[in-house]
Amino acid sequence: MNEETLDSASSALEERSRALFQDSVAGLDMRTRSRLTQARHAALEAADRGSRRSWLMRLPVWTSAVGVTAAAVLGVALWFGGPQSHHHGPMPTADNQMKFEDLDIIAASDESSGDAMDMLQDDIDFYAWADKTASNEPIA
Amino acid sequence: MSRFDTLPSAWMVWDGPAPARGGAVLEQTQELDKFLAEIERRAFRMAQVALRDADDAMDVVQDAMLKLARNYAARPSAEWRPLFYRILENGIRDLQRRRSVRKRFMVWLPGPKEDPENEAQDPLDNVSDGGTPVPERLMQAEAMDKLESSLRALPKRQREAFMLRNFEGLDVAETASAMGCSEGSVKTHYSRAVHTLREQLGEVW
Numbered sequence: 001m002n003e004e005t006l007d008s009a010s011s012a013l014e015e016r017s018r019a020l021f022q023d024s025v026a027g028l029d030m031r032t033r034s035r036l037t038q039a040r041h042a043a044l045e046a047a048d049r050g051s052r053r054s055w056l057m058r059l060p061v062w063t064s065a066v067g068v069t070a071a072a073v074l075g076v077a078l079w080f081g082g083p084q085s086h087h088h089g090p091m092p093t094a095d096n097q098m099k100f101e102d103l104d105i106i107a108a109s110d111e112s113s114g115d116a117m118d119m120l121q122d123d124i125d126f127y128a129w130a131d132k133t134a135s136n137e138p139i140a
Numbered sequence: 141m142s143r144f145d146t147l148p149s150a151w152m153v154w155d156g157p158a159p160a161r162g163g164a165v166l167e168q169t170q171e172l173d174k175f176l177a178e179i180e181r182r183a184f185r186m187a188q189v190a191l192r193d194a195d196d197a198m199d200v201v202q203d204a205m206l207k208l209a210r211n212y213a214a215r216p217s218a219e220w221r222p223l224f225y226r227i228l229e230n231g232i233r234d235l236q237r238r239r240s241v242r243k244r245f246m247v248w249l250p251g252p253k254e255d256p257e258n259e260a261q262d263p264l265d266n267v268s269d270g271g272t273p274v275p276e277r278l279m280q281a282e283a284m285d286k287l288e289s290s291l292r293a294l295p296k297r298q299r300e301a302f303m304l305r306n307f308e309g310l311d312v313a314e315t316a317s318a319m320g321c322s323e324g325s326v327k328t329h330y331s332r333a334v335h336t337l338r339e340q341l342g343e344v345w
Binding site: 009010013014016017018020021022024025027028032033035036037039040042043044045046113 | 152171172173176177180181182184185194198201202205206208209211213277281283284287306307321334335337338342
């Protein structure tokens, strides 16, 4: 059998088998057709119910995700947009004034340091005289 | 137009069904219903050829319908056919596997006794579908029986390829998608199936 004959035999077989199959489909009894229709409706209904349930079941996940996002946005806004921290912003005026007062006290204490030095010098002179006097006295 | 009009709605970025767009869902359901109505009888016959049992075939087809509707309804309708047949073929394979396991165990147990008198009669069983005259129908039925026997004798993959390509009219790419294999494999399986069937049925037809 040559290739052309084989091909035509194959296509004849394909056509014949297809026609037979279609006839058998067309000849399905009423009971089977009815069961198929019922099966289709049941499948669509079940799928519809399932999809509605899955939507409702996913709803809390949705809302919680939105809530978490909103909280994060609020947190970021408060962090960057809220009142300035003491560490980062300029010093308030009262603080500045206090600082200057402290400096005044230090400066004032520095101003009196000359007297203190004089007093210390006096003490040294006194100790030197006392030491000399004690060394000149005869031992009893 | 406010700037929010340009933003996608929440359901548009979510992969589930759209609750707010009832019309779209209804339209999709109607389209799916139409699709299933169009293929259900062929699918049933193909399952019946493979399983040799009408009830099992019905179960497998219903299961495939349910899985398609539940999991893939949102996919483009052009994808439904190969997806449906993939689910169906998987269902047929699972059932055949379960049967072979069951058969091993049932050999040891006595089978259930059938009582034909108590079996409920469905009035739809007696309804004639008319059309083709009886002698011609008998000849067709006989030829179909032979074809079914020959198809069952084929290796599973060859039978799948032949039925999907020839009976359902899927192209090579769709058949490959439905069978979960390459297009080259589909061509090979189909060619071998045709060759075997031609050898077995050529003289009869």
